[in-house]
Amino acid sequence: MTAIAPTRQPKRVKAKFIGPLAAALAFIMCVFAIAIYGIETYIHDQDLAARSTAVVRLFAHKLDRDTNLMMATVRAMFANPAMEDAFRRGDRKTIAELGGPLFKVLRSEHRITHLYLIRPDFVNLYRFHSPDEFGDVIDRVSLLQARDRQVPASGLELGAMGTLTLRLVVPWRRDGVLIGYIEIGEEIEHLIAEIRHSLSVDLLALVEKHFISRDQWQRGQALMQRVGDWDRFATHAALAQTTDRFPATLDDRLLGRLLAGRTADLQDQGRSLHLAIVPLEDAGKKHIGELIVMRDITDLAATFRWSIVAVTVISLLAAGGVLGIFYIALERVERDYQRQHDLEHRLLRLDTEHRRILQLEKLSAVGTMVGGIAHQLNNPLVGVVNLAQLAEREADDPARTRELLRGIRSAGEDCREFVKRMLAFSKVSGFESRTTAMASLIEDTVLLFRQAERRHLRVETRLPEEPVVLMVDPVLIRHALFNLLVNAAQATADADGVIRIELARQDDATRGLPGWSLSVSDQGCGMAAEVLTHVFEPFYTTRSDGTGLGLPVVQHVALLHDGNVTVDSEPGHGTRFALWLPDTATETSSSSTST
Ligand SMILES: Nc1ncnc2c1ncn2[C@@H]1O[C@H](COP(=O)(O)OP(=O)(O)O)[C@@H](O)[C@H]1O
Ligand SMILES: [Mg+2]
DSSP states (O other), X not given: OOOOOOOOOOOOHXXXXXXXXXXXXXXXXXXXXXXXXXXXXXXXHHHHHHHHHHHHHHHHHHHHHHHHHHHHHHHHHHTOHHHHHHXXXXXXXXXXXXXXXXXXXXXXXXXXXXXXXXXXTSBEEEESSSTTOOSXXXXXXXHHHHHHHSSOEEEEEEOTTSOEEEEEEEEEEETTEEEXXXXXXXXXXXXXXXXXXXXXXEEEEEEEGGGSOHHHHHXXXXXXXXXXXXXXXXXXXXXXXXXXXXXXXXXXXXXXXXHTTOOEEEEETTEEEEEEEEEEEOTTSOEEEEEEEEEEOHHHHHHHHHHHHHHHHHHHHHHHHHHHHHHHHHHHHHHHHHHHHHHHHHHHHHHHHHHHHHHHHHHHHHHHHHHHHHHHHHHHHHHHHHHHHHHHHTTTOHHHHHHHHHHHHHHHHHHXXXXXXXXXXXHTTOOOOEEEEHHHHHHHHHHHHHHHXXXXXXXXXXXXSSOOEEEEOHHHHHHHHHHHHHHHHHHOOSTTOEEEEEXXXXXXXXXXXXXXXXXXXXXXXXXXXXXXXXTTSTTOOSSTTOOSOHHHHHHHHHHHTTOEEEEEEETTTEEEEEEEEEOOOXXXXXXXXXX
16 A cells, blocks of 8 residues: 655745735835925925025015115105205205205105215214214215215115114215215115015024124113013124024034034924024125024924824724735635645545555455355266265266266366366467458357357347458457357346347547447346446356356456447346457458458
């Protein structure tokens, strides 16, 4: 018996895939989250940078706008001949009368804080905002620029008291002759407030301390009723700011960082703040200080945090979903795999069992054969022994002895007959085929059969019209046909029964080969299903005087000719045995020789 080969256990497909898949998904998720974080941070930085740029642009734009407004005011004054006349004459009283109301309106409605009339030699003739101070020489950058270029000059000017003023100086000429300058200016605080409203940022204007003195600055603060901050930074003084809530952490260190060109994000009293810096230049393009831009990004940061959390949660859910789908799919694969494995295992076991059964069958066939031979030989031998004993006892009676000896001889002949049949059976393997005319073969066999069969049963033969010549061993075929006829006769109890022999063209159903079917049908007892399954086994017989070798010989003959034997039987109605032979000699049929 073949041992069942141990097969490998099905691999744990799930365990093998899920781990690496989860790792891959985790990696992808990490990369994804980092990318999202990077992109969001970039967008948010870009937004803040854009806002800082917008502050610069808007500041410049507002300076331009206010400069234009001041220019219009100056032009209005130029157009006033009385004013021009008073200016030429240095008539301060008339100037005050003519310009005073205008300046009041300008100050109250247009935030104009400074208005000067300056003589060509730079001596201040009249200060509308401070009429008592006059006769001093003014040498501010914007005035020098206006003188040098003889065109209007404008820009920011840092005052001695720490005020940052937008000034416009326009040369006043009549008929090509310079008669003096008009200077007009405004504090820029309101611009900072406007920018704050437009861009939602807080601004802190700082000037470098070395441009101003602390005393002057304090005077200026008092004058303008401001509460500036001198001490917060070592190098800068705060001039103007849009909120009191600049963070406490905004100190020299942070300022240094901003001055180095970097931005800063910080937390202050639950707020997220982003700080950037914009340089401040005066009319002469001199760097005088900084504008710190502060944006409250609390909402943005919260949104950003939430979006990161949302993206992470969604990614986790998606990854979980993918893992789940894979898990189910892999479980199916594993189940199929297991099923296939079990099937293979079962097939292997069946195969092994099948082999074992075959082995057993062979053994039992040999057993049956030996039993059959023993049985066949035993009966006559028992007879021989018994008869010989009797003969011994009755040796005095010659007549009786002769009779007993006849019995012994008869039993011996039975043995010999059996041995002869056995030999005939084994001789079947001697196979010699030649072209054989089937009609005469059948005829000869029927003749032989009639001599052996005492009841003279009717034998009908149906042959095809054309002569059939096949390449067969005629001795073996005759022997097989004879066996079938004898069986048919033995199965037929009724003396009127007919045995039919038929030769007909028939293709082999399974192999599709052309051939001939030589069949013997009877109307005898037929066979039960149980008998049918055993009829081709050697020594299987249902008859007391049978040998069980007839049909095995027929089958053996068929196989030697590459043919086969089939049987149809119905208990009580008859049996039909058909010996199928391949059409091996069709080409030689014309030159056939009969046997
Ligand atoms: N034509 C038939 N009709 C009914 N039974 C048959 C027929 N031919 C064979 N058999 C059955 O098959 C058995 C085996 O036949 P066979 O091999 O010729 O051995 P034997 O004739 O010695 O019994 C017979 O004992 C019989 O039971
Ligand atoms: Mg027989």
